[in-house]
Amino acid sequence: MSTIRAPRPRRRVSAISAAAVGLAVTISACAPMSPTGGGADPAPVAEVTDGGTITMAATSPIEDWNPLSAAGDTTGQRQQQWPMYPHTFLSQPDTSIVLNEALLASAEVTKTDPMTVVYEIQDEAVWSDGTPITADDFIYTQAVQDPDSCGDCMAAFTAGYDSIESITGSEDGKTVTMVYREPFSQWRALFNYILPSHVATKYGDLATSFNEGFSRNVPEVSGGPYQVKEYTEGISLTLEKNPKWYGDPAHLDEVIIRYIKGQGEQVTALQSGEVQMVYINPTVDTVEQVKSMAQMTYSIGPTLTYAHLGMKTTGDVMSDKALRQAIYTAMNFQDMYARTAGQAAPDVPLMQSAVYVPGQKVEGIDAYRPNTEKVGMGTGDVAAATAILEDAGYTIVDGKLMLPDGSPLRDLTFLTYSADQTRMDLALIAQQQLKEIGVTIVIDPADAARYSPALREGAFDIMATGTALDLGPLSLQQWYGTGAARSFGYSNPEVDELLAQAGAELDPERHVELMNDLDERLLEDGVVMPLFAYSNMAAYDAKYRNIYVDPSKYGVTMNIEQWGIAG
Numbered sequence: 001m002s003t004i005r006a007p008r009p010r011r012r013v014s015a016i017s018a019a020a021v022g023l024a025v026t027i028s029a030c031a032p033m034s035p036t037g038g039g040a041d042p043a044p045v046a047e048v049t050d051g052g053t054i055t056m057a058a059t060s061p062i063e064d065w066n067p068l069s070a071a072g073d074t075t076g077q078r079q080q081q082w083p084m085y086p087h088t089f090l091s092q093p094d095t096s097i098v099l100n101e102a103l104l105a106s107a108e109v110t111k112t113d114p115m116t117v118v119y120e121i122q123d124e125a126v127w128s129d130g131t132p133i134t135a136d137d138f139i140y141t142q143a144v145q146d147p148d149s150c151g152d153c154m155a156a157f158t159a160g161y162d163s164i165e166s167i168t169g170s171e172d173g174k175t176v177t178m179v180y181r182e183p184f185s186q187w188r189a190l191f192n193y194i195l196p197s198h199v200a201t202k203y204g205d206l207a208t209s210f211n212e213g214f215s216r217n218v219p220e221v222s223g224g225p226y227q228v229k230e231y232t233e234g235i236s237l238t239l240e241k242n243p244k245w246y247g248d249p250a251h252l253d254e255v256i257i258r259y260i261k262g263q264g265e266q267v268t269a270l271q272s273g274e275v276q277m278v279y280i281n282p283t284v285d286t287v288e289q290v291k292s293m294a295q296m297t298y299s300i301g302p303t304l305t306y307a308h309l310g311m312k313t314t315g316d317v318m319s320d321k322a323l324r325q326a327i328y329t330a331m332n333f334q335d336m337y338a339r340t341a342g343q344a345a346p347d348v349p350l351m352q353s354a355v356y357v358p359g360q361k362v363e364g365i366d367a368y369r370p371n372t373e374k375v376g377m378g379t380g381d382v383a384a385a386t387a388i389l390e391d392a393g394y395t396i397v398d399g400k401l402m403l404p405d406g407s408p409l410r411d412l413t414f415l416t417y418s419a420d421q422t423r424m425d426l427a428l429i430a431q432q433q434l435k436e437i438g439v440t441i442v443i444d445p446a447d448a449a450r451y452s453p454a455l456r457e458g459a460f461d462i463m464a465t466g467t468a469l470d471l472g473p474l475s476l477q478q479w480y481g482t483g484a485a486r487s488f489g490y491s492n493p494e495v496d497e498l499l500a501q502a503g504a505e506l507d508p509e510r511h512v513e514l515m516n517d518l519d520e521r522l523l524e525d526g527v528v529m530p531l532f533a534y535s536n537m538a539a540y541d542a543k544y545r546n547i548y549v550d551p552s553k554y555g556v557t558m559n560i561e562q563w564g565i566a567g
Contacts, residue, residue: 049566051565052564054256058258062077065216066195068156068193070155071215071456082555085195088104090558106119115183126246131196135168138176150207156486165180199221226561237256261419276541287537303551307341308464309331309463311462312462318461322389331529351530352530362512365509365512412439413442418446424445480495480499480522495522543566
């Protein structure tokens, strides 16, 4: 039996040992991607006064108020909605994972056959309307992410939730017992947001409440340190303290999120005082701008989210594996890196894996392997790419690639996100590089409202995006599992089997082997083309304290209740 139980530090969190959670993922302290600090102690907390307001910039307004839906599970929306929900575990700036003791007194794996997990909810944990947080909330949250319970629920994740055989609650609802059909190595990654079941009943059945009720409505109640005070569509979101918050009291009275498209515009707003904080991917220009500002604090840290390109693997031309192989062979990823992330964060290495970032370890095992080398991806080898095409019956005539039937290859659409300068630059560089093999790229710079739907629908041939790897196989399953929310038609039975095996494998060595086998299959198909891990920059008025770069996919607001003004 493995147990997670510890005395409460100030944040009411406790560090999780590797033995307690199955697979502990860290980044090597000697690797370029290593964050400062290598232990599992919570980040230091500075003393601050109570009261005050901070306004932070955000690129994307909330298009979907359900953070567990396929449409709501995006970087900006996750970060904005984190302060309003209960969470079982939290990440720290050093990548350690801690139990959220504001919500839970303990989380225990009490049995391995069948795997049984028991959560003890704090007696004082309640929603902002006074309704206790209980097993019913866990039961609802699991059901809407399990296709067997709700096949029509459009959830971002199903892996893990679909492995839970049963959930039962104690008489008072404060003890939750889950029995799994099979071992699930990433169990602590589940229930990252817990939805209020008593609100769901007002919206209708499972699918209606999940797809419409929570997605379309501004949250009625909060289970976190802040709640919605006011939302002006497309302009701003104002959060105020949740008076029923059961954790250590939040300090700032209000947190205002202003929607400002473009990182340059956000930094300008920081300089003018329109906002007091930005949280962005740093560029040479934005870093220099922030450095020049008086009374400003900034920090740059690595994340477990990485930039990558991807290709559609279905359709009239992209279904041809030879074409995809030629495209990823002709592209020069080192050139892409040098002209984008390498300028602002030269210590961040080029990434040659789609499953681990450089230096990443799993229980002390070196997990990262340069698998792109095995398939010749990103080498910029135009001669090799041309040979692949010619062997498959393609020809290049007057600089234009001709299909095996003699007709010209249509222009390929490259979907990118207009508000992210790095992704825009990657599209332009790819456009230049692919001219060398006769491929014409048309760039589609989608805005926040159109980008995610176009991505899910597969309205592209090539795309640029980012994926968080802090959830291991769960992160990959939502992209590459057959029928997954973001698979845009991709399906490979080998990949499905490897995802299932990796998700159930508790032995760390075997887990690493399975993940790297999975990596090679994905790279060969060209459905993913890894580039580099993102860094984030938090820049804010120097009077504020306890604002950290968080490496996880949930972002800077993870410790929002600690933010405050120096005394």
